[in-house]
Amino acid sequence: MGYEPVLLARVGKRDSLSLEGYRRDGGYTTLARVLKEMTGEQVTDQVKNSGLRGRGGAGFPTGLKWTFLPKGHPGPIYLCVNVDESEPCTFNNRVLVEQDPHQVLEGIILACYAFKATTAYFYIRYEYGTGMRNMQKAINEAYAAGLLGKNILGSSYSLDVFVHRGAGAYICGEETGLIESLEGKRAWPRIKPPFPAIEGAFRKPTIVNNPETLANVVHIMKNGIDWFKSIGVPPDPKNPRDMGSYGPKLYCISGHVNKPGLVELPLGVTVRELVDKHAGGVWKGKKAKGCIPGGNSMGLMTEKEFDTPMDFNGPGRVGCLGLGTGAVTVFDEDTSIVDVLHNLCRFFQHESCGQCTPCREGTGWMFKIMDRLKAGRGRKEDLAVLEEVADKIGIMPGTTICGLADGAGWPVKTAIRKYRAEFEQYLRSGQASKAKALPLAAAH
């Protein structure tokens, strides 16, 4: 294949955490050059023209989002780094932040310089304690070395970066949920518009970016647009709205594989290649039944669909919601689809923030139905009810404020459509799932 990782190049190496180690590997020379030779607008243009799309799940063009900030705004302007990373099966940001914090930090400073942010809040989920401590150390080192604070590296640009810890809520990964949480309130997402670029944190223009996206910014500024566009998948010439899938992606592989782990590859690698070539294949000599591509919210993919490329267009062609986080979780031929869907429905029911009735009630009912199905008490109308609920909750049907509900419905829709026979088998036979009811652990 011949692709040389850049995002993970320093992960696992000796001294990957310290400023000294980062500088020894050439770190912050890009920042120094950009501060000296480029304006913020030029940085924004370069990122925009590179075709970088956000790595958090929505794939929105990063540079374009930066241009939505009001021109000539007196400030303050904020960057929120979204390290809430709570989409199940996803851990690439954890690895980046834990094991190469200065790479992420350089990306933060470059981005903030590009759109004149005055303060960056590093919103990190509570569960990433090690990552938080490693990043805080990196921030302290940066302040001491004049890479943060007033007049960075002798330039006229100043920036503060503060770490802010979450408290175990998936909805804080939604950009406006994150902002509400940062502001000290219940993490109830906001109706958009206004979008955060216009009115975000503390009612000021705010950009919310993902750590992997920001790490890419470093390499785009270092190696240039042509390099970035040489990696990944160019736009389909027949589709004028296709923005392409450029650049490297971190793919988390987990579940029933021999070697779960994290791998960096150009966008567009297929699920089959990820599983067979990079994760040691399906475990225990078994065959795969399917996978969750891109985190819970993207739905299910059958084994027959494993030749789907994992770029921004591929998963949609087989009925998944999108690329999502790009994380692939494989389940083998002996796995009960009812168990898988029960787990996903339980997750969304637990994590619904409760603000919108269709989501709050809908995720609740989908979980209740799956509970009965798993226990062997499914009813013949259950599948129709599940599909109806899943179709009606979300931003796309226009019934909720945020996309959690769409993510909650997608696995239900795809599981029933793609594995209908197995569900019907449960309903016909009244069988319970093979997983034993576990004593004492039943408190859901």
Add this chain to the structure above:
Amino acid sequence: MNPANTHSHPAENGKPACSSGPLPAKLREQIIALLPRYPNKQAVTLPALHLVQDELRRVPLWAIREIAGILDLSPAEVHDTMSFYGFFRTDENPLGKTRLWVCRSLACQLRGGDELLAEFCDKLGVAPTQTTADGKITLEFAECIGACEGAPAVMVDDTHRHSLDKPEKVDALIKELRAR
């Protein structure tokens, strides 16, 4: 609301820890030191709740009132935020010395996460959300903790422990946490 909150936290040695406030001076200073980071005081709510719970293993009502005082908020506003996150404990169910969370999301379930939770319940003699009788370990389940490459995984407070896939590893972890 009982202003004279007489519940005490059953810490080790039977001595109540901080049963009625005020917050220790150092804790107050740490909260106040965060104020300049944000353009308004309410943003310090979550950091303040974390500081208090890390120290006291719960956020008592009197602490909510004191945080509200520092942040120019009403106690109801602080409680509103706090109650959204199931993370924070009250006097009625404080955390033990260590919080042990077992991931129950898909990648871990596929590799034995549910069985792992049941094993901890059996060996510790508690149901999820309960604390062992010696006050040492609070067992909880967690939604994806982001350690999927090491499934089944758990968290000890805010640090990951990967690959708890053998009973010996479970026993070793329990032994370690009991010794704290």
